[in-house]
Amino acid sequence: MIEAISVSYKYPDGKRALKNLNLLVNRGDFVFLVGPSGAGKSSIFKLLIKELTPTAGVLKVFGRNIAQYRGKQISMLRRNIGIIFQDFRLLEERTVYDNIEFAMRAGGCPVKEIKKKVPHLLKMVGLKEKANSQVIKLSGGEQQRVGMARAISNRPAMILADEPTGNLDPQTSVEIIDFLKNLNLKGTTVLIATHDQQVVDHFKKRVIYLENGEIVGDEARGAYQRVLH
Amino acid sequence: MSFIKNIPFFILESWKGLFRNGWMSLASVAVVAITLFMLSVFVLITLNVQHWAEVIKDEVEIVLYIDENATSSEEASLQEKLDEHQEVSSYNYVSRDEALQRLETQLGSRGDLLSGYDNPRENPLRDSYEVRTEIPEQVPQVAEEIAQYPAVAEIFYGEDVVENLFSATRVLQIAMMALMGALAVTATFLISHTIRLTVMLRRKEIMIMKYVGATNWFIRWPFLLEGFNLGLLGTVFPMVGIYFGYYQVQEWFESHMQFMPSMVSMPEAFIDVAMLVVPLGMVLGILGSTVSIGKYLKV
Numbered sequence: 001m002i003e004a005i006s007v008s009y010k011y012p013d014g015k016r017a018l019k020n021l022n023l024l025v026n027r028g029d030f031v032f033l034v035g036p037s038g039a040g041k042s043s044i045f046k047l048l049i050k051e052l053t054p055t056a057g058v059l060k061v062f063g064r065n066i067a068q069y070r071g072k073q074i075s076m077l078r079r080n081i082g083i084i085f086q087d088f089r090l091l092e093e094r095t096v097y098d099n100i101e102f103a104m105r106a107g108g109c110p111v112k113e114i115k116k117k118v119p120h121l122l123k124m125v126g127l128k129e130k131a132n133s134q135v136i137k138l139s140g141g142e143q144q145r146v147g148m149a150r151a152i153s154n155r156p157a158m159i160l161a162d163e164p165t166g167n168l169d170p171q172t173s174v175e176i177i178d179f180l181k182n183l184n185l186k187g188t189t190v191l192i193a194t195h196d197q198q199v200v201d202h203f204k205k206r207v208i209y210l211e212n213g214e215i216v217g218d219e220a221r222g223a224y225q226r227v228l229h
Numbered sequence: 230m231s232f233i234k235n236i237p238f239f240i241l242e243s244w245k246g247l248f249r250n251g252w253m254s255l256a257s258v259a260v261v262a263i264t265l266f267m268l269s270v271f272v273l274i275t276l277n278v279q280h281w282a283e284v285i286k287d288e289v290e291i292v293l294y295i296d297e298n299a300t301s302s303e304e305a306s307l308q309e310k311l312d313e314h315q316e317v318s319s320y321n322y323v324s325r326d327e328a329l330q331r332l333e334t335q336l337g338s339r340g341d342l343l344s345g346y347d348n349p350r351e352n353p354l355r356d357s358y359e360v361r362t363e364i365p366e367q368v369p370q371v372a373e374e375i376a377q378y379p380a381v382a383e384i385f386y387g388e389d390v391v392e393n394l395f396s397a398t399r400v401l402q403i404a405m406m407a408l409m410g411a412l413a414v415t416a417t418f419l420i421s422h423t424i425r426l427t428v429m430l431r432r433k434e435i436m437i438m439k440y441v442g443a444t445n446w447f448i449r450w451p452f453l454l455e456g457f458n459l460g461l462l463g464t465v466f467p468m469v470g471i472y473f474g475y476y477q478v479q480e481w482f483e484s485h486m487q488f489m490p491s492m493v494s495m496p497e498a499f500i501d502v503a504m505l506v507v508p509l510g511m512v513l514g515i516l517g518s519t520v521s522i523g524k525y526l527k528v
Contacts, residue, residue, distance in 0.1 A: 049440070051528060072444055079442035089437050093249045105238060106443035108231055150441065 001027045001158060001189050002048065007057035009043055009213075017043040018213040021057070025191065027157070030184045032200050033193040034224055035210035041193035043213070045160045048191075049081055050074045062157065079107045082151030086163035088143040092136040096127060096146050099135060100153050107154035121149040125179070141172040148179060158189040165196050173199055197224035235447070243454030246431075253427050254459065260423040261463025264416040265510055269467050269502045271412050273475065275405040276493050276501055282398035284490040286365035289394070291372045291386045293358040299380035307380040311358065314375070316367045321359045328354040355382060366395055417513055420463070424456055424517030432525040439528040448526065452518045460514025464507045471502055 002025040009018040018040045025031055033041045046052040047059055050069050058065055061077065069077060091099050097118055104114045122128045125145035130138065135146060144164060151159055159180060165173035177192070177199050184190045194200060200207060200223065207222030208215055217226045247254045295304060311320050323331075329352050333343055346352050362371050368386050376384045428435075438448045479492050492498070 075439075075442045075444045075447075077442075078440060083440055089433075089440065091434055091437060102438070102443075103441040105235065106438065106441050106447050111234070154442070 001025050001029070001062065002191075003058075003060040004047075005058045005060075007047065007054045007059050009047060009052055010055045016213055018047070018054075021213075021215060023208070023215065025189060027189055028184065028187050030181065030190045030203075030205045031192070032203075032205060032207045032222070033191060033210060034195070034200060034207055035216075037195075038212075039210035040213040041210055042162055044210075045083070045162055045191070045193060048158075048160060049078050049083065075106075079154050080156050080158065082154070082156040082159045084144070084147050084151050084159065084161040084164045086166035088140075088147045090135045090143060090146055090150070093134065095132050095134055096122065096138070096149075097131040099146055100150050103150045104153050109154065117153070121153055124152075125149045140167045141169070141176075144168060144172070144176060148176065152183060152188075156188065158191070159183060161190070161192045161194075163194055163196075164192065165194065165199055170198060174202065177203060200224040232446075232450075235450075239450040239454055242451035243458055246451055246455045247458055250427065250431065253430060257423045257427050257459050258462045258466075261420050261460060261510055261514070262466040264419050265464055265506050266467035266470055268409075268412050268416050268509075269471050269506050271409055272502050272505060273471070273493075273498060275409050276498055278405050279402055280493045281490050282402060283365075285394065286398060287361075289365045289368050289386065289391050291360040291362075291368060291375065291384060293360055293375060293381055294355045294383040294385070295357060296380050296382035297355055299382075303380040307358075307378050310378050311360065311375070314371070316362050316364070316371050317360055317375075318363045319361045323357045323359060325352050325354040325356050328357065413509070416509070420460075420510075420513045421517035421520070424459060424514060425521040427459075428452065428518055428521040428525070435522065435525040436528050439526065445526045449519060449522055452522050453515055456514035456516075456518030457511055458514070459518075460510040460512070463514070464510035467506060468499075468503060472499055475499065 002023065004021045004023040007018060007021040007023075008016070010016050021040075021044070023044075033044065035041055043052065047054060048061055050066050053067055059067065062080065066073075066077060091102065094102070100118050100121060101114055104117070105111075109117070119128060119131065122131055125148055127142060127145050127149070130142065135143060138146065144167075147164075151161075161180060164176055164180075168176065173196060180190050180192065181203065204221045204223070207217075207219045207224070207226075209217035209219075209222075209226045219226070295307070299307075311317055329343065329346060332354070336342060360371070360375065362368050368391060369388065372384050372386050375381065435448055475495060475498060479495065482489070482492055493501075
């Protein structure tokens with residue numbers, strides 16, 4: 001699903017974000033990316049959605065080298081990747097329904113299907129009653145659920161969650177990750193970049209450790225703190 | 230295909246976008262409306278100045294005095310030549326009696342000065358033709374040509390006055406056009422910058438749309454239509470203002486400025502302004518939003 005071969009990324013000002021990254025994530029994997037701020041977690045996500053292009057190496061997503069992707073190809077790639085952000089990144093002035101409808105329309109979903117599917121998605125994330133509420137009036141946890149409903153609305157093969165619990169209380173955090181775990185059980189590949197030790201330790205999944213733009217560890221059932229072998 | 234299916238969505242989104250960003254939209258519409266109103270007023274002034282210049286120039290005519298010793302065949306030949314002349318638009322025969330009557334009317338209360346000339350034999354005036362040309366600027370050239378015709382005693386067209394009038398109206402027209410052009414350019418900058426600001430304030434929204442996999446055109450269409458709506462709304466107010474305001478001005482002008490030629494009549498003046506201002510508002514709205522959105526789509 002994801003294959004990075006010696007991938008590096010340097011910002012235009014010469015600052016290095018990622019160095020010689022080698023990584024393989026298979027279909028159906030559930031992976032935590034951990035590491036201090038600036039370690040390169042978000043940069044990996046930006047490379048995966050082609051917001052950035054590797055300055056060296058080969059990055060394959062869904063079996064294809066995405067380096068040459070342009071315009072519509074990038075849009076198609078992103079429709080197949082659901083993204084969840086720490087700051088939710090919702091269309092705040094719009095309703096919950098509108099946010100999900102927009103993503104589905106952008107993903108080319110027919111109107112009939114959108115009308116049928118949005119209530120179902122909102123039920124899944126426990127927001128059925130809030131369909132017509134303006135996003136800006138929701139709590140942080142509710143906004144993140146809208147973000148999740150949006151992320152899965154186009155049935156993506158992969159979910160990227162960048163600090164999804166960063167602004168949430170511990171209880172809501174576990175609920176969010178539980179939701180992602182359930183998606184993963186149905187075959188969706190999930191990558192979560194996080195600082196949340198409690199969450200990582202609770203789920204005991206694959207953990208990739210990053211430091212200064214390099215992978216310094218990769219444990220199949222890891223904890224937040226890396227154990228040096 | 231998906232574009233056609235999405236047209237209602239794009240249209241709805243464009244209006245929703247306008248209302249969602251109420252204050253900013255209102256500010257943009259106000260800038261478009263005020264700028265286009267100023268431009269419209271200036272266009273109307275220019276139109277009227279041009280119209281007056283034309284009216285005054287149209288008054289310019291050549292007076293051709295017929296030689297009193299000319300034979301009737303020479304006079305017939307003169308009329309024939311005037312008929313055939315390509316640049317002569319019309320001519321009017323004024324007999325010496327009619328000329329005397331006109332003079333009397335012009336002198337008004339001092340008309341008695343002419344007593345004694347009533348007898349045709351005593352009338353010192355000549356028969357004449359008042360000749361008008363297709364284009365007023367052709368008067369000096371045509372005058373020179375018809376002076377050579379048979380039976381012509383003398384030609385008069387107020388040489389110095391006419392040439393000064395022509396150059397003055399030319400300078401005035403050029404100056405008005407230049408000022409109007411400058412105002413149109415200013416309006417273009419002002420409107421496109423305002424719309425740019427509207428789009429800039431919504432860059433986060435555009436970025437989010439990109440993250441969920443919207444294509445550039447899927448994002449662009451509602452913005453483009455929103456720009457069109459802004460332009461459309463921005464032109465409605467000046468057009469309504471001009472429509473009703475011009476009537477008032479025209480009424481006042483006709484009753485207080487009787488010595489001036491009349492103003493350009495209403496439907497024509499309005500149509501001329503609308504033909505310039507309405508497309509300008511819409512095109513600027515569309516271009517302003519389409520150009521501004523471009524740089525935020527590179528995510």
